[in-house]
Amino acid sequence: xxxxxxxAAVFAIGLFIFFFLDGSIxxxxxxxxxxxxxSLVPYLTVLWLVLTDFFTNSRKLHLLMWAAVIGFIFxxxxxxxxxxxxxxxxxxxxxxxxxxxxxxxxxxxxxxxYFIDITLTIGLDFLANVFIGQVEPSxxxxxxxxxxxxLAINLLFFAVLYFPIExxxxxxxxxx
Amino acid sequence: xxxxxxxxxxxxIVVCLIISLGLMTLSVTVRNRKGSPNLIQQFGNDITGxxxxxxxxxxxxxxxxxxxxxxxxxTYQENEKLKSKVEQxxxxxxxxxxxxxxxxxxxxxxxxxxxxxxxxxxxxAVITRTPSSWTSQIIINKGSAAGIKKNxxxxxxxxxxxxxxxxxxxxxxxxxxxxTSENSNRFAVQLINSQNxxxxxxxxxxxxNANEVVMGNITAKMSIKKGDKVTTSGLGGVIPKGIYIxxxxxxxQDDYGLAKKVYVKPAADLHDIEAVSVAVRQ
Numbered sequence: 001x002x003x004x005x006x007x008a009a010v011f012a013i014g015l016f017i018f019f020f021l022d023g024s025i026x027x028x029x030x031x032x033x034x035x036x037x038x039s040l041v042p043y044l045t046v047l048w049l050v051l052t053d054f055f056t057n058s059r060k061l062h063l064l065m066w067a068a069v070i071g072f073i074f075x076x077x078x079x080x081x082x083x084x085x086x087x088x089x090x091x092x093x094x095x096x097x098x099x100x101x102x103x104x105x106x107x108x109x110x111x112x113x114y115f116i117d118i119t120l121t122i123g124l125d126f127l128a129n130v131f132i133g134q135v136e137p138s139x140x141x142x143x144x145x146x147x148x149x150x151l152a153i154n155l156l157f158f159a160v161l162y163f164p165i166e167x168x169x170x171x172x173x174x175x176x
Numbered sequence: 177x178x179x180x181x182x183x184x185x186x187x188x189i190v191v192c193l194i195i196s197l198g199l200m201t202l203s204v205t206v207r208n209r210k211g212s213p214n215l216i217q218q219f220g221n222d223i224t225g226x227x228x229x230x231x232x233x234x235x236x237x238x239x240x241x242x243x244x245x246x247x248x249x250x251t252y253q254e255n256e257k258l259k260s261k262v263e264q265x266x267x268x269x270x271x272x273x274x275x276x277x278x279x280x281x282x283x284x285x286x287x288x289x290x291x292x293x294x295x296x297x298x299x300x301a302v303i304t305r306t307p308s309s310w311t312s313q314i315i316i317n318k319g320s321a322a323g324i325k326k327n328x329x330x331x332x333x334x335x336x337x338x339x340x341x342x343x344x345x346x347x348x349x350x351x352x353x354x355x356t357s358e359n360s361n362r363f364a365v366q367l368i369n370s371q372n373x374x375x376x377x378x379x380x381x382x383x384x385n386a387n388e389v390v391m392g393n394i395t396a397k398m399s400i401k402k403g404d405k406v407t408t409s410g411l412g413g414v415i416p417k418g419i420y421i422x423x424x425x426x427x428x429q430d431d432y433g434l435a436k437k438v439y440v441k442p443a444a445d446l447h448d449i450e451a452v453s454v455a456v457r458q
Contacts, residue, residue, distance in 0.1 A: 023315070125310075
């Protein structure tokens with residue numbers, strides 16, 4: 001006998017695990033991910049939010065609110081500058097929802113949506129960092145050294161984790 | 177999607193943008209002026225820090241395991257190399273002990289209290305790293321409860337890696353010297369050249385491609401050679417004197433040809449930090 005775990009609980013626990021994994025992977029593999037001049041930033045939190053949106057009833061889960069909450073914690077705990085991810089995460093998820101609704105629901109359109117989401121996330125984060133003077137506004141630094149490698153690693157994560165997370169949600173949705 | 181820019185949504189977006197810019201300005205100001213963030217933020221950070229240990233402890237354990245296996249492979253060669261160094265080290269250590277004792281005796285005789293060189297260490301473990309390409313920042317598991325204050329220098333392994341930028345009760349954020357931003361912390365450093373002359377300077381930037389910190393604005397005419405050692409000078413602020421930073425890798429002229437720019441290779445490996453110590457000036 002397996003106990004019934006509601007989808008919302010699965011989502012919340014997964015959200016925090018993926019949130020902490022972002023930092024832990026960055027720490028453990030920092031030699032690999034942040035070897036100058038490129039940086040490959042894992043955005044597993046966004047991955048979890050996006051995949052949850054694909055596979056569950058996101059309106060019932062209050063996904064946008066959760067995105068804002070985790071964005072706020074992200075700002076507070078990791079970066080220390082408030083007001084960036086708290087708006088970026090919900091916005092990205094909202095736009096992703098809009099695009100995904102117009103497309104057939106399969107791996108490839110999910111891939112495309114995630115591509116757009118990650119690009120937006122990094123782009124808006126870059127703008128915010130330019131605004132506070134943390135980084136010099138240079139297109140090469142942004143496009144070549146950050147956007148391209150980060151997209152590569154995140155799309156890899158997407159390809160690897162898409163089907164496991166789909167089956168995980170399918171399992172709990174059927175029973176819950 | 178058709179009515180994306182309907183009035184209501186436009187208003188929401190504008191309001192969000194204003195709040196966002198406001199919050200960002202506020203947190204940058206707080207970060208620049210105050211020692212620690214507001215209570216709500218501190219509380220949140222402490223809670224998140226505790227929860228993070230559930231994930232980070234096993235992750236760090238796994239990576240520790242890999243490192244252990246890698247070390248095992250290299251052990252023999254390393255052992256041979258180290259053997260020759262050990263004898264030398266013991267000698268230096270003994271000499272160091274004697275000198276330290278003599279130093280403290282002399283200080284007592286001259287009735288000088290603690291000087292710039294005396295500092296205590298608070299040891300801490302690294303919990304996690306900021307997943308961002310624009311801030312090189314790690315989070316350590318000691319905070320104001322352990323006596324850590326803002327701007328204290330942080331040492332890992334052989335040398336300086338950065339300084340404390342935000343302090344919570346049980347964890348704090350450390351900005352690494354590899355942070356390229358203009359407004360990150362500047363260290364007052366000095367260099368002792370082969371003729372035993374001191375050259376003072378400030379770390380002004382970081383060269384990402386070469387992994388070297390740049391010591392700029394040096395107008396002194398003293399000769400600086402590759403391999404000269406650079407340490408903190410203890411001038412200004414809370415940073416003690418004599419924390420090793422690294423060796424000179426290259427000497428160049430600055431953009432206007434008026435001052436020298438010294439490239440320093442950091443002694444600490446900035447990509448492999450597991451445990452750190454925070455230096456507290458006595």
